[in-house]
Structure formats: C-alpha cells, structure tokens
Amino acid sequence: MSIRLLAVLVLASAPTAALAQSQAGLAQLIAPQTFSAYLDLRATASDGEKSWLDGGFGKTRYGGEGARLSVGEAAIAWNPYLTSNLDAVVEGEIQPDHDHGARIGEAFVRYRPLPIDGVHIAVRAGLFYPPISQEHEGLFWTPAETITPSAINSWVGEEVKVVGFEVSARKAFGEREIGATAAVFGFNDTSGTLLATRGWALDDVKTNASGRYRLPPLADFMEYVQAEVTNPVRSLDGRAGAYGRLDFKPTARLSLDAVFYDNLGDLRSFRKLQWAWDTRFLGLGATFAIDDNTRLMGQAMIGDTRMGYGDPWVNTGFSSAYLMATRWFGEDSVSGRIDVFSTKNRTDPEYGLTQEHGWAITADYKRKLGRHLTGLVEMLHVESDRPARTDILSEPAQQTQTVVQAALRLAY
Template identity: 25%
Template sequence: MCPLLVGWHVNSFAFDASLKGIIDVRAFHVASDDAKSYLAGDYGKYRYDSGSGIALGQLGAHIDLELNSKWSASVVANAFANKGNSAIGITEGYINYKGLPSSNGWRVKSKIGVFYPTISFENVATAWSTPYTLTSSSLNNWVGEELRNTGVNLSLEKLGKFSGSKHSFSADVSLFQNNDPAGAMLAWHGWTIGSRQTLLHEKLIVQDFPAREGKLKFQAAESDPFLELDNRFGLHLSANWKYDNKLKFNIGFYDNFAEEGLVENGQYTWTTEFFHSALKYRFTKEWEVIAQVMAGNTYMTSPYKERVVDNDFDNAFIMLRHFWSVHHIAARFEHFNVDDLDGLWGDNNDEQGNAFSLAYRYKLSKQSFILTEFNYIDSHRPSRWYLNQAIDKKETQYQIGYRYYFKH
C-alpha cells in the first residue's frame, strides 16, 4: 500500500490517508423458470433475474485515515449495477483503535461506528468481498443483506508470538443498535446466494403473499433492516482461536434484543438471535477447508404482543480450496432450513434446500484475476405457490468475471 500524505496540518500533526478497492465486472446466465430475483420481490434465489446479462458485480472502496499509531478512521463505500437493480452508497464507517501489544502479547482493539459483525470467514477481502468465489454462501449473503452493527466493539487479544507460542486468542463484545427489523427478509424470501451487500440507506422489497392483505396488512412494502425502533442495545459475543497460520476457529452469539410489538411506518421489530461458528484449516501447502454453521430464531409480534411470524433457521456450508501456481479452485456445499413455527394463514415460511458452487480463479497479476463460477440450488419453498410458481425448484447460475484490486 502506498500511503498518501494529506496536505494539511493541525498543530504540526499530519494525517496519513490510504485507499484500497475492488473492481468486479461479470457476465451471467441464470436459469430459474423465468423467476425474478429475490431483490426484485420475487423468489429467485440469485442476485440476478432469470436470463443473461452483464453486471458491475462490485465497485468497492475502503478509505483509511490514520490519525496516529493507535487511532484511525475508515469508510467503506460500494456500488452495484445490473438491469433493474443499481445503487451506490456506504456499507461501513467507523473509528478504529488498535493498542500496542504488551511485552507478553496482550492487546486491546476497538471500533466505534457502523461495521459488520465478526461472523464471516468468506468475506475477508477488500470492501467485504470474498476472494475465493464470485458469490457468497447463503449464510454470509444474509449477513451482508440484513446485519450491520451500529455501536461499539471491544476486543481483547493474546498474541502468542510474544511468548513463543503458536496459539493466539481473542474475545470480542459488541453493543449495537439500528438492527431491529433484521430477520424479516430471511423469513419472507429465505436463504439466497449472491454478492449484493445492502447499503446503509437502502430498503428491501418484501415478497408478495396473501397475509399481506390480512394479518400483515400494515407491513410496509419495503423492509428497512438498519432501523432503530426500541432504543435498546443488541449484543454480539465472539471468541477466536488461531494456531500458527494453519488453523482459525470462531464461535459467537448474536441477539438484537428487540422489544416485542413495536411498529413504526409499517416497520416492525423482529427479535432475532443465533449462534454461529466457523473453521478455517490449511491441511497442506495447497489445500484448505473453510466451514461455517449458524442456528437461531427470528420472530415478530403485533402491537398486542401476539407472535405473528415465528421462524427457526439454520445453515451450514463447507468449502474446499485447492491452489497452486496461478490457479485456484473452490468447491462449496451448503444446506439450509427455515422452520415456520406460527400458524399464520397465507405466510408459509418453511424452506429446505441444498446448494453447490464450483469456482475457478486464474491469477493474471498480483492485483487482477479472471474468475468463472457455476451455482446450483435445489430448494423446497411452499410460498412460491402464492405466485403460481413451483414449490420445488432447481436453479442454476453461470458467471465469468474480471476482478482488479487496487491500492493507493
């Protein structure tokens, strides 16, 4: 990275600014019985509608402003563009504190602002992109769609190298707001596979189903996932273990502690909680496995504290990576469920499905890559019947893309 010195000083203090980003363009073909994407308010499982096209997969920029050796500020912006769905805006923005390690390896870190919860082992590259494939798993695609922490994160690390150990540990706690409606889209369109992060200003189209003419008639046509309705703080706890450069493990618990029965302009509170865990293990020089699991519950109640929509959910995937020379292959297997626990007529959120993705990446240079990918989803979702679609559906997607990572 080449730091750029910002040309202004206050009391002889200089700010160092740096910029890194991603440019991702791609061609795609989706076979889904003429269904439109979940982003368009239909039940298609992919980011794009059925058919073929060219898209700006992602234009992302991460700007860092280094205030001193411990404090910095970051802003992450993203743009996405394809026919019928284009937008530009902010996805994260926070002040970052990273203390200097003590002589025995203890260090304190913190974030204040808007940031992703520490869940994904896939989306680890610039602007929350995944370097392994063109799409995120359904588990992490939901994280990118409905989850963002607005608050403070505190992390305590024990770095093993200071004591000659190959083991490092950390524990994170986040207190956050602005996530009261999170869970609505998981209920109403289910698990999806894509590469589209929700921008902080965006609202998401709610699918059409009969209960929206009855019990849910006051629900807004669009869900606002980053909204605060009850002035309560949610909690996210996470613990991490790293062994050498071979093994990384994470386990965590998320609860937005949303107050039941609140509604404002058609936006309801959804009480959402889940456990999650992730593993990354490099078992040879050229082979690595990444796995994640998640299980939890999300529900919303009427102003009379009647539980109207109530769903358990779970998701798991395993990805096998093989890389050599300029080549990289990733195979990802997924299984997902939503169990509808309520008896609301016209709003069946049951879902079961499996997905498979196979991606190949060719390295043109240190910063540029060609990627191809095949996705397959086989899912059972009764709510498709509301739009006269098949309850059981097999959907495929083919993509070829070019990615360029830049730094200044």
C-alpha cells in the same frame, strides 16, 4: 440512517484527529495511499425463477433472465491513519442492479494500542459488519475465493450490519492463540425480515447505510401489517443489541470460532409498517489447512426470528451450514462448496408459510491476471422447496436454478 449520524461516528475521535493533523499534516490524511478502489465487472447466464431482488422467491442475485453483462459493484474506500494507533475507514459503494446511487457501505474508527503483556487489543466504533464471515476479507468485504458467498454469509451481507461499539482482545501462546470479541450495537432492528419472508439466498448483495430491499409477495395477512420493503440498517425500538465471539487456534493449521448475536428487538416497536424483529443466532466455524496449499473451511448457524404483537405473527427458526475446500496453485485457486439450509414455521399458517429447505453447490476458479486484476469463473446450482411459492403465486414449491458467471475484479 442519516449521513450526519455517520459523520458523528466516524469523527468521534476529533480531538485525537486534530492532534494528528498538527503532527503529520492534512496532506497525510488525503494522500493517495489512503484511498482504495474496487470494480467488479460481471457476465452472467442464469435460468430458473425470478430473483428475489426483482420481487420473486429466486435464491440467487440473477435469475430467469438468460445472459447479461453488468457492473457487480463499484466502490471506493478512504483509510487514513490519524495517529500510529488510530485509523478510520469510510467506504462508499454502488451495486447498480438493486440499489441506485452511491451509498455508505462501512464507516468506523478503529484504535489498536500497543500490546500489553502480549495481548493485542482493538476497538472500533461506527457502521460495520460483525466478525461472522470466514469468506470475506479486505476493505470492501469481498469473498476471497468465490464470486458468491455461502448462504450464511450472503444473509450476513444482506441483513446483519450494525452501528456499534466493539472491543476485541487476542493473545498467542506459541502456536496456540485465543481471542475474544464483545460489542453492543443498534440500527439492526429489522434483521430477520428477509430470512422469514423470502428464506435463504446465495448472492453477493450487500446492504448499506440507507439501503432497502423489496420483499417477495407476502401472505394475505402480512400484506396489511408489513411494508413492501425492508431497511436493514434502521433503529425502531431504541434498544441496544449485543454479540460476542470466541476464537481458539489450537495448532498452526486449525482455527475454531463461535459467535452469538441477539438484537434484542422490542416486538411492539414499528414505524410505517417497518417492525423491530427479535433475531438471535449461534454460529460455529472451523478452518483447517490440510497442507500449505489446501484448506477446508466450514460454518454452521442456528437461530430464530420473531415479529408481531403478543403471540408473534412470525416465529421462524432457521439453520444453515456449508463446507468449502480450496486448493491453491501459486496465486490461482480452485474452490468447491456445498450448502444446506432450512427454515421452520412455528406460528399459525394463516400468518404466512415461512418454512423451506434446500441445498446448493458452488464451484469457482480464480486466476491472478495482474497486480491489480483478478478473474473468477463460477457455477452455482441451487435447489429449494418453499410452500409459499404455491400458497401465494400458485407456482411449484420445488424450484431449481443454475447460474454461471464470470467476474473481472479490479482492485487498487
């Protein structure tokens, strides 16, 4: 995806922006308060197999490499208000261990008019994540209480970023609240490639406007028809996909949501062995506040992804769920989460074995160290069974991995 296209999307409101500049002046658009910065410094110790980022089937960002110090992420965001109801977000980021150089993470304009009969409406257009994750927040789409998000939202970060047009509406009825979101999008045609060829993973890796991932070793047949890399933000078939979300808050302590996504991929479309995948899923989520300092949060996802001419070469069903509990002690918190995940192979095994099942447990402690500084310590343990490890690499299908890491987050 070109920077020129992003520029067109972000500046789509140029006439309104020009009016805003005449009223408030250019200085307000580039004032210090319109900029935010984020830095994640990481110390990690890990065992187990090679990470998928290094060409293996490992389920975590860091794998089989002992102890290391690194920069988890560095990012800067520009969030100017063009008018009182119109703002823009442009975020640049770098995750040095898997994507060299700075890239555009998100870039969109957002319009939020005054409420109409108590209905709050929001419209955005550009490059962004669909509203799926319950774990992420803020300009930099960062997990709020953990270092590593769930398997579901790890995959969203890796492969579910769109260029789209989204409209949402929300209305409160006392303690009750309902909301609905609908969007059309493109540039997410290869979504599902990682999930089928690698399976689920747990990491805080995020794709960007021109990001690419190296795929794990492929089955013999797939080596001839699938490129060794995948670009999640890419248009191949010219079709528009769609997603919708419903939110319901029956009480002040309980929130429910459901989201359906379908990229409507045309399986006949490809370019340089990058294929359009047909990927769809249904996600359900719930958040329950036990008391003012304790929260339960969970999500479940079920879907399928297909690729190939005629009868698909790849037809993989996937599912995952997690439950997370968080307890706050002032501004500090302790969180625990358990994930389960699986994929099912629905085509001839000669095209490759894509089935797997596994589980993970995560524990985090977060401490506020200063106005702009937060520290986190995390233990992540993953166990998974994937026959492709044996079929392709002659390694045991069953693998176990433990990662202990600490993160120092500086946010301004």
